Amino acid sequence: MQKIIWIFTALIAVSLTSCITIEERYTIKKNGSGHMEYIIDMSEMASLLEMLPKDEDDEEAGDNPLSGLSEGLGGADMGDIAAKLEGMEGISKVTQITGDNELYMGIGFDFKSVEALNNAVSSFNEGGGMTPITFDGKKFVREQELAGELNMEELLGDSEEVDAAQMNMFFTQMKYKVSVTFKKPINAIYTSGDAKFTDKKHKSMEVETSFKELFEGENPLNFSVITK
Numbered sequence: 001m002q003k004i005i006w007i008f009t010a011l012i013a014v015s016l017t018s019c020i021t022i023e024e025r026y027t028i029k030k031n032g033s034g035h036m037e038y039i040i041d042m043s044e045m046a047s048l049l050e051m052l053p054k055d056e057d058d059e060e061a062g063d064n065p066l067s068g069l070s071e072g073l074g075g076a077d078m079g080d081i082a083a084k085l086e087g088m089e090g091i092s093k094v095t096q097i098t099g100d101n102e103l104y105m106g107i108g109f110d111f112k113s114v115e116a117l118n119n120a121v122s123s124f125n126e127g128g129g130m131t132p133i134t135f136d137g138k139k140f141v142r143e144q145e146l147a148g149e150l151n152m153e154e155l156l157g158d159s160e161e162v163d164a165a166q167m168n169m170f171f172t173q174m175k176y177k178v179s180v181t182f183k184k185p186i187n188a189i190y191t192s193g194d195a196k197f198t199d200k201k202h203k204s205m206e207v208e209t210s211f212k213e214l215f216e217g218e219n220p221l222n223f224s225v226i227t228k
Helices: 002-014 043-049 056-061 067-072 078-086 114-122 152-156 164-173
Strands: 021-028 034-041 091-098 104-111 133-135 139-142 175-182 186-191 194-197 204-210 223-227
Touching (some): 034 114, 078 091, 078 104, 091 114, 104 114, 139 175, 164 204, 186 194
Antiparallel strands (some): 021 034, 034 104, 133 139, 139 223, 175 204, 186 223
């Protein structure tokens, strides 16, 4: 926990923006099958690794100093997730997604139906918080039930290095994106957050918010999309 607090302090000190981004990416066909990717991108934090204080236990184990943070964001070991998905009904072509460094990680897979998709997504976070999807061939709905409001006192503990205002700033910098690509053009998007089209044919859309917004009031990542 002390290392996580140190990371928060360093991030605030260097005023990084969008230092951590989590993404859900969906491509869905009219029959409910498609492809999903779940990405955790902490690559902008790579420069902090050189400054991060190390202890002998970490060096002996060869641990990634940020692994605890990624797990706290729902980023359980991608190898374990891949193993779970391999044996699930309606799931195929499971792949682990990697970037230029170990701070960019993810999982991708094909799903045969929306039911299979929901079963797979629920395995990412056994503590809840991930999302049931519904799609009838025309209307796509994403509804997320959050675990609860952010408790700053509980998160900070007895730390004297970071206060609630600084932690709020950090969660403002953390982003969560959801993007969906359909086979048909989009007629309408309904959301309390900011949504945008990401292609000229209006078959793809994206909603983005900060973690701070997720912990406050209405969830902007709850949305529905109507296609032609």
